[in-house]
Amino acid sequence: MRDKIAIEVRDLSVSVGETGILKNISFEIPKGSFTGIIGPNGAGKSTLIKAILGLIEYRGTVRVNGRIGYVPQLSSFNREFPINVYDFVRLPIRKEKNWKEKVDIALEKVGLKGFGNRLMGTLSGGEFQRASLARALISRPDILILDEPEAGIDEMGKARFYDLLNELKEEEGITILMASHDIGLIFDKCDNVMCLNKTLHCHSPIHSVDIEDIKRLFGDFDIWIRSREHYEILHRPKERNGKV
Amino acid sequence: MNIIHDLFSFDFLRYSLIATILASISTGMVSPIIVYRGMEFIGDGLAHAIFAGVAVAVIANFNILLGALSATVIFAYLIHKIKDLESIRESTAIGILLPVFMSIGVIVFSKSPRYTTDVTSYLFGNILMVVKDDIYFLSAIALLGAIIISSKLYEIAYWISDEEMARFYGINTERIRLTLLFLISFIVVSALKIAGVIVMGAFLVIPGVFAKTRSLSLKGAIYRAIGFNILSSLIGFTLSYYFDLPPGPTLVLFSFLLLLASTLL
Numbered sequence: 001m002r003d004k005i006a007i008e009v010r011d012l013s014v015s016v017g018e019t020g021i022l023k024n025i026s027f028e029i030p031k032g033s034f035t036g037i038i039g040p041n042g043a044g045k046s047t048l049i050k051a052i053l054g055l056i057e058y059r060g061t062v063r064v065n066g067r068i069g070y071v072p073q074l075s076s077f078n079r080e081f082p083i084n085v086y087d088f089v090r091l092p093i094r095k096e097k098n099w100k101e102k103v104d105i106a107l108e109k110v111g112l113k114g115f116g117n118r119l120m121g122t123l124s125g126g127e128f129q130r131a132s133l134a135r136a137l138i139s140r141p142d143i144l145i146l147d148e149p150e151a152g153i154d155e156m157g158k159a160r161f162y163d164l165l166n167e168l169k170e171e172e173g174i175t176i177l178m179a180s181h182d183i184g185l186i187f188d189k190c191d192n193v194m195c196l197n198k199t200l201h202c203h204s205p206i207h208s209v210d211i212e213d214i215k216r217l218f219g220d221f222d223i224w225i226r227s228r229e230h231y232e233i234l235h236r237p238k239e240r241n242g243k244v
Numbered sequence: 245m246n247i248i249h250d251l252f253s254f255d256f257l258r259y260s261l262i263a264t265i266l267a268s269i270s271t272g273m274v275s276p277i278i279v280y281r282g283m284e285f286i287g288d289g290l291a292h293a294i295f296a297g298v299a300v301a302v303i304a305n306f307n308i309l310l311g312a313l314s315a316t317v318i319f320a321y322l323i324h325k326i327k328d329l330e331s332i333r334e335s336t337a338i339g340i341l342l343p344v345f346m347s348i349g350v351i352v353f354s355k356s357p358r359y360t361t362d363v364t365s366y367l368f369g370n371i372l373m374v375v376k377d378d379i380y381f382l383s384a385i386a387l388l389g390a391i392i393i394s395s396k397l398y399e400i401a402y403w404i405s406d407e408e409m410a411r412f413y414g415i416n417t418e419r420i421r422l423t424l425l426f427l428i429s430f431i432v433v434s435a436l437k438i439a440g441v442i443v444m445g446a447f448l449v450i451p452g453v454f455a456k457t458r459s460l461s462l463k464g465a466i467y468r469a470i471g472f473n474i475l476s477s478l479i480g481f482t483l484s485y486y487f488d489l490p491p492g493p494t495l496v497l498f499s500f501l502l503l504l505a506s507t508l509l
């Protein structure tokens with residue numbers, strides 16, 4: 001059933017010059033699901049997202065069924081620039097007359113009530129990401145795509161941010177696709193998980209993920225899996241690698 | 245020996261004062277954009293383009309103003325294109341093009357070293373040679389700049405702060421970049437008699453730096469930069485008149501001193 005699919009990707013490849021960054025990726029994202037993309041640094045998570053968004057060139061087909069809201073990786077914003085939260089958030093609806101009311105509603109939803117006149121550069125990591133989420137939500141998207149939204153947020157902030165995403169999914173039926181480093185939280189909150197490292201290594205409901213896949217994905221570094229219920233990412237000393 | 249009295253007595257002095265204020269407004273308008281976007285060397289780049297344009301115009305017996313204008317437009321367009329092709333920053337593109345244009349100018353002049361007063365006034369400014377037509381040109385460019393920037397202020401702000409998101413949500417960032425590069429080129433050419441190409445960079449950078457740390461929005465930064473520029477060039481102008489100093493460099497030095505004083509206070 002086509003109309004149950006929010007995003008459909010077929011044989012997607014991306015290369016820059018001679019270097020292949022993504023190879024033959026195919027998957028479908030069901031409507032209303034919460035899918036996590038995991039993979040080590042440089043795996044191509046951001047590239048995949050940008051291809052879906054049409055921000056870069058690719059081979060293959062991407063079909064998107066609905067309007068997308070996008071929360072980019074933290075680094076794309078110039079924090080030195082003086083722009084307040086109102087102006088930052090209203091981008092998607094900048095031409096509408098009553099943008100201010102709408103921005104106020106969106107800010108309240110993400111827990112930033114009264115932040116409208118604050119400068120973006122003065123926000124904490126968590127506040128910044130919530131403002132970024134408000135900007136994505138203000139266009140009333142059917143699909144929300146987030147690129148490592150946990151970067152720069154403390155643990156408390158993270159938990160609240162993910163609860164907010166869950167709420168959006170449950171109450172408004174928004175489809176969520178999120179790239180993340182935070183394997184623990186992905187396993188906690190997502191319905192489906194995709195393991196990406198240049199190609200798609202796994203794509204399945206969270207409960208049937210093969211832990212070996214994930215270990216292979218991350219190579220020998222920085223993931224430590226104790227049991228199905230307990231995942232931790234640790235930076236292990238080099239000589240003890242591989243003895244997991 | 246009273247500048248106020250002299251202003252009423254001498255047309256040339258009145259013209260040069262009005263021209264200085266107009267040039268302060270137009271360069272101040274784009275200065276914060278240049279500084280926030282990190283393309284501080286655009287003024288110097290354009291200066292070298294103008295040098296090449298003037299050289300070619302002199303050799304070819306062509307109108308010097310048109311030569312300067314065409315060279316800057318070509319320069320601005322090349323920055324735009326190189327940035328696209330190589331996905332590099334504007335400042336890198338400027339760094340590539342600056343010596344290229346300088347070389348063209350030097351080679352052309354080496355074939356016929358006819359420095360005329362016209363050429364030197366383009367290079368160093370010649371504030372007391374301002375005529376009515378210069379005032380019209382400066383006013384037209386300042387007005388054009390004010391219209392472009394005020395009508396596209398939001399888009400320009402997003403282009404500076406987050407180009408990718410601006411593009412994603414439908415802002416034509418390419419067009420904004422090209423429009424601004426052309427606008428800056430026109431501004432530089434229109435202000436040549438005031439500052440000359442050699443010191444033009446200061447007019448485009450110092451007020452932006454002053455405004456950068458003190459503003460809550462791009463709009464506020466633009467107003468501050470314009471105010472700073474007008475104040476500093478009026479005082480610089482007066483000083484150069486009383487002490488009989490070359491106006492362009494005096495204006496720049498005073499502007500720098502004012503910036504220094506403002507950071508210390």
Ligand SMILES: Nc1ncnc2c1ncn2[C@@H]1O[C@H](COP(=O)(O)OP(=O)(O)O)[C@@H](O)[C@H]1O
Nearest residue numbers: 016021039040041042043044045046047048179
């Ligand atoms: N514009 C680009 N030019 C060249 N290489 C790039 C470009 N963008 C990304 N890459 C390379 O593609 C790979 C994947 O990058 P990215 O998608 O950002 O990974 P991730 O988001 O998973 O950390 C990296 O090796 C990166 O260096």
Ligand SMILES: [Mg+2]
Nearest residue numbers: 045046073148
């Ligand atoms: Mg990334």
